[in-house]
Structures are given as C-alpha cells and as structure tokens.
Amino acid sequence: MYHATLQLCGVVFFLYKTEGMSETNVYVTQETFDKMREELQRMKSIDRPAASRAIAEAREKGDLKENAEYDAAKEAQGMLESKIKQLEVAVSNAKIVDTSTIDTSKVTILTKVTITNLATKKTVTYQLVGEKEADLKAGKISASSPIGKGLIGKKIGDTAEVQAPNGVMKFSIDNITI
Numbered sequence: 407m408y409h410a411t412l413q414l415c416g417v418v419f420f421l422y423k424t425e426g427m428s429e430t431n432v433y434v435t436q437e438t439f440d441k442m443r444e445e446l447q448r449m450k451s452i453d454r455p456a457a458s459r460a461i462a463e464a465r466e467k468g469d470l471k472e473n474a475e476y477d478a479a480k481e482a483q484g485m486l487e488s489k490i491k492q493l494e495v496a497v498s499n500a501k502i503v504d505t506s507t508i509d510t511s512k513v514t515i516l517t518k519v520t521i522t523n524l525a526t527k528k529t530v531t532y533q534l535v536g537e538k539e540a541d542l543k544a545g546k547i548s549a550s551s552p553i554g555k556g557l558i559g560k561k562i563g564d565t566a567e568v569q570a571p572n573g574v575m576k577f578s579i580d581n582i583t584i
Contacts, residue, residue, distance in 0.1 A: 436502050436504075439497075439500050439502050442493060442496060442497050442500065443497060445493060446490065446493045446494065446497060449486065449489065449490050449493065450490065453486055454486065454487075454490070457479065457482055457483040457486050458483070460479040460482070460483075461476065461479045461480060461483060463479075464476035464478075464479045505584050506584075508584055510582045510583055510584060511561060511582070512559055512560060512561045512582070513534065513557045513558055513559060513560045513561075513579065513582055514534070514558065514559075515534050515535065515549050515558075516533070516534065516535070516584070517533070517534060517582050517583065517584065518531055518532065518533045518545075518582070518583045518584065519531065519532055519533075519534065519557055519560075519579060519581070519582050520579075520580040520581040520582075520583075521557070521566070521577040521578065521579055521580060522577060522578045522580055523575065523576075523577055524565070524576040524577065524578060525575065525576065529580065530545075531545060531581075532545055532546065532547045532553070532557075533545055533546045533547070534546075534547060534548075534549045534554050534557065534558070535547070535548065535549065552568050552569060552570055553566075553568050553570075553575075553577075555568075556568035556569075556577070557577070557579070560579045561579065561582075562579050562580065562581060562582055563578075563579060564578075564579045565577065565578055565579070566578075566579060
C-alpha cells in the first residue's frame, strides 16, 4: 500500500509500509539507490564540513546573541543534519526493485498507462510517479492526483472514473507498460 513520498537530492523515493511490518521500506531502482548513496556521501564529506566552517566564521564575528549570520549558519546546519538523517534511513531501508519485475497487469506507481478519455476520444500515455516528480509535459503525473488515484489498481479494459473539478471524467485503460 502506498504510504508517502520523500524527496532528497532531486530524487523522489516511494515509501511503502506493508501490513505487519514495523519499518518503512523504500522501493528504488539500482540507479536511484546509487544516487542516494552518492548524495549521502557528498552531504557528509563536503556539506557537513562546509556548514561547520560557516558556523566557525560567524562565531568569530562577535557577540552570538546579536549575530544573525551565526543563527542562520546554525539553522542551515540543523537542516543539513535532518536531511542526512532522512537519507540514512532511506538508504538503510532501501529495497532495490528490478523494473523487469514490476507487475504490469494493473496500474501501479512507475508504470506507464495509455488511457483514452471516453468523452473526447483523446488517447494519452502517462507514467505514474510521486508528487515531486510529476511533470505533465514529460508525461509524468502524480499517483496522488485525481487521475492518478483513479487509475491505480485498474487493469487493461477497465474504465476509470475520475472526479475532477468540472465533473466526472471516464477513461478506458488501453495499455500498461514499464
């Protein structure tokens, strides 16, 4: 069951929690996993020392009570440490997904679905992705969007009814691929 998305280092991670599990798994491709590890290494080896240097430089400028630069540097360091912690958790819970094993018998996150609007007869293909990765021009729609929610779980030949601001839209599911 889809639980949440997490965006770090420009990559969107899909977080899932299955029944009976106490931890949240992050399902990613090998390429995304490698990017996560590279970003974590960069944050620890480059960004963390830079944040420490910024704090030291700001501290040298005088009274810490009235030093906005020091406060900003400390806040930036705190945000960096939070991102590092989130990424460490994501990497430790990562489950690498082979895209060749994604079930294309129904619409799920990361699948591409070809649909036809039954009212206009217009056919389009979308890939369902996380919110932060959605880009309509690139054919990527959020799985949490009204259309995305209406398509999840549908099979080829099914009709998806989507509640849109201008009323109910109906789409036929024509094809599902990776």
